[in-house]
Amino acid sequence: MLDVSNGGGESDAILSVRSVAKSFGGVQAVKEVSLDVERGSIFSIIGPNGAGKTSLVNMISGFYKADQGSITFDGTELIGKRPSQIAEQGIARTFQNIALFHGLTVLDNLMLGRHVRMKSGILSSILYWGAAQKEEVEHRKRAEEIIDFLRITDLRRMTTGELAYGLQKRVELGRALALDPTLLLLDEPMAGMNQEEKEDMVRYVLDVNAEFGTTIVLIEHDMGVVMDISDHIVVLDQGEKIADGTPDVVKADPAVIRAYLGASHLQD
Amino acid sequence: MGDLPFAIELAGQGVANGLMYSLVALGFVLIYKATDAINFAQGEFVMIAGIVIAALASDAYGFPLWLALFAGLVFMVLFNIGLERVVLRPLIGRPIVSIIMATIGLAAILRGFGPMVFGSAPRGLELPIPDSPVIFGPFFFSPIQLVGAGVSILFLLGFGWFFLKTRKGVAMRAVADSHQVSSAMGINVEKYFALAWVMAGVVAMLGGVLWGSMSGVDTQLALVGLKVFPVVILGGLDSIIGVIVGGIIIGLVEALASGFIDPYVGGGTKDFAPYVLMIIMLMIRPYGLFGRKLIERI
Numbered sequence: 001m002l003d004v005s006n007g008g009g010e011s012d013a014i015l016s017v018r019s020v021a022k023s024f025g026g027v028q029a030v031k032e033v034s035l036d037v038e039r040g041s042i043f044s045i046i047g048p049n050g051a052g053k054t055s056l057v058n059m060i061s062g063f064y065k066a067d068q069g070s071i072t073f074d075g076t077e078l079i080g081k082r083p084s085q086i087a088e089q090g091i092a093r094t095f096q097n098i099a100l101f102h103g104l105t106v107l108d109n110l111m112l113g114r115h116v117r118m119k120s121g122i123l124s125s126i127l128y129w130g131a132a133q134k135e136e137v138e139h140r141k142r143a144e145e146i147i148d149f150l151r152i153t154d155l156r157r158m159t160t161g162e163l164a165y166g167l168q169k170r171v172e173l174g175r176a177l178a179l180d181p182t183l184l185l186l187d188e189p190m191a192g193m194n195q196e197e198k199e200d201m202v203r204y205v206l207d208v209n210a211e212f213g214t215t216i217v218l219i220e221h222d223m224g225v226v227m228d229i230s231d232h233i234v235v236l237d238q239g240e241k242i243a244d245g246t247p248d249v250v251k252a253d254p255a256v257i258r259a260y261l262g263a264s265h266l267q268d
Numbered sequence: 269m270g271d272l273p274f275a276i277e278l279a280g281q282g283v284a285n286g287l288m289y290s291l292v293a294l295g296f297v298l299i300y301k302a303t304d305a306i307n308f309a310q311g312e313f314v315m316i317a318g319i320v321i322a323a324l325a326s327d328a329y330g331f332p333l334w335l336a337l338f339a340g341l342v343f344m345v346l347f348n349i350g351l352e353r354v355v356l357r358p359l360i361g362r363p364i365v366s367i368i369m370a371t372i373g374l375a376a377i378l379r380g381f382g383p384m385v386f387g388s389a390p391r392g393l394e395l396p397i398p399d400s401p402v403i404f405g406p407f408f409f410s411p412i413q414l415v416g417a418g419v420s421i422l423f424l425l426g427f428g429w430f431f432l433k434t435r436k437g438v439a440m441r442a443v444a445d446s447h448q449v450s451s452a453m454g455i456n457v458e459k460y461f462a463l464a465w466v467m468a469g470v471v472a473m474l475g476g477v478l479w480g481s482m483s484g485v486d487t488q489l490a491l492v493g494l495k496v497f498p499v500v501i502l503g504g505l506d507s508i509i510g511v512i513v514g515g516i517i518i519g520l521v522e523a524l525a526s527g528f529i530d531p532y533v534g535g536g537t538k539d540f541a542p543y544v545l546m547i548i549m550l551m552i553r554p555y556g557l558f559g560r561k562l563i564e565r566i
Contacts, residue, residue, distance in 0.1 A: 132435075
């Protein structure tokens with residue numbers, strides 16, 4: 001599973017981040033970060049709170065515009081594109097806090113994920129004619145496949161507000177999957193979950209990666225999970241990249257230990 | 269108490285007028301639902317649509333009625349697209365007060381702009397609808413009221429269906445729920461903002477024609493916009509069912525107040541009774557009968 005020989009190489013990077021920086025007022029949230037995400041891998045970004053992980057993901061998905069640097073996805077520059085355009089490129093994401101559409105059913109949430117793949121114009125879809133109807137059926141089929149995959153069949157007609165926390169997170173994953181993404185950005189998908197929910201989520205992440213071949217960029221605090229499932233890890237601290245490598249390499253890196261446990265621990 | 273037939277007749281009037289309030293309020297709700305913007309100029313939209321159509325149909329311009337109506341529709345659609353693009357879009361993400369102030373300013377501009385371009389003299393707007401009243405049992409309507417109520421019901425149901433059943437309608441609700449998440453789903457949020465404003469323009473045009481043909485067209489027509497607030501506060505800022513129910517209730521309150529209280533106090537209750545109801549509602553149920561109750565996590 002691990003391809004150690006490829007460390008730092010650019011052989012088949014689906015996403016390349018080069019010297020990206022972002023500051024908010026006087027705070028440098030991300031400083032000159034570069035990284036390469038290999039196609040088909042599970043790539044984790046870790047770091048203490050305020051390390052700039054979410055800022056980085058927000059830049060990739062177009063919510064923040066990087067001050068400098070470049071972000072290329074399959075050879076296309078992403079900086080300057082709007083979030084909706086980036087989603088159309090095949091990049092889906094989930095959010096740190098649950099961000100489901102609450103008045104809508106589980107199925108509607110997933111169908112919204114299909115939105116980017118729908119081609120019929122406003123008028124025909126309002127009138128629900130011919131092509132629009134046919135298209136709807138096709139997308140509905142894909143949504144149902146994802147619902148089966150995530151085993152939420154009996155929840156399809158429920159509005160998302162009624163669901164338990166862990167299930168909401170799972171529906172959010174489903175909605176992102178409904179975009180048929182080639183790259184999936186998961187911002188703390190397991191935060192606040194109990195052990196059982198976590199294990200479920202880990203299994204789904206692994207299954208998505210294995211079955212659909214989706215490249216996954218994961219932000220996660222649970223070290224056990226990250227070390228277990230990642231092919232490659234990047235560690236950020238105060239906006240800077242302090243380590244980059246396989247789980248074994250990162251685990252042994254003194255800079256990482258210092259960032260996580262504090263400098264005094266190392267001096268003692 | 270012996271006035272039951274009178275009360276029933278008033279109620280019929282109230283419901284018919286109320287549905288036309290619903291139509292005007294629908295424009296407000298469409299914009300609020302999709303863009304979170306509170307539009308204080310909805311009444312002025314109705315007014316300007318009425319002024320443009322009445323002016324074009326008058327002898328000064330001599331358009332046939334159908335052409336004046338069509339031109340009014342095109343004007344409102346283009347006007348609202350431009351407005352969204354130039355004024356409202358740059359304000360997205362700013363404090364809600366900025367948007368409120370911008371729309372209040374806009375309302376004042378429109379009240380000046382209409383008379384400036386088309387003259388301030390009141391005009392009639394004659395629709396080819398007979399004048400002779402229609403009587404259904406105890407109810408007594410003018411034909412324009414029936415047409416107005418019918419058109420309102422048609423559009424309210426149409427928009428309700430759009431939001432519940434069509435893909436674009438569901439996407440619009442998603443946009444209303446969260447601009448951020450919607451755009452992460454690949455939804456072009458700005459396109460839906462524009463669509464909401466266009467819809468509001470269409471609704472304002474209908475409101476302008478209906479109210480204009482009942483009460484004549486001048487800047488006073490903007491006053492129907494004031495009824496929008498009790499309607500949406502009562503029904504809920506973001507609910508289409510709320511708009512229907514709120515409109516009917518406000519229409520009823522208005523009609524009954526003017527029928528039963530006015531004789532004792534010498535008139536005027538029609539104008540303030542809806543607001544009394546609005547204030548009571550704000551105190552007991554600020555999100556309205558059907559509005560989304562926001563639970564903030566702290």
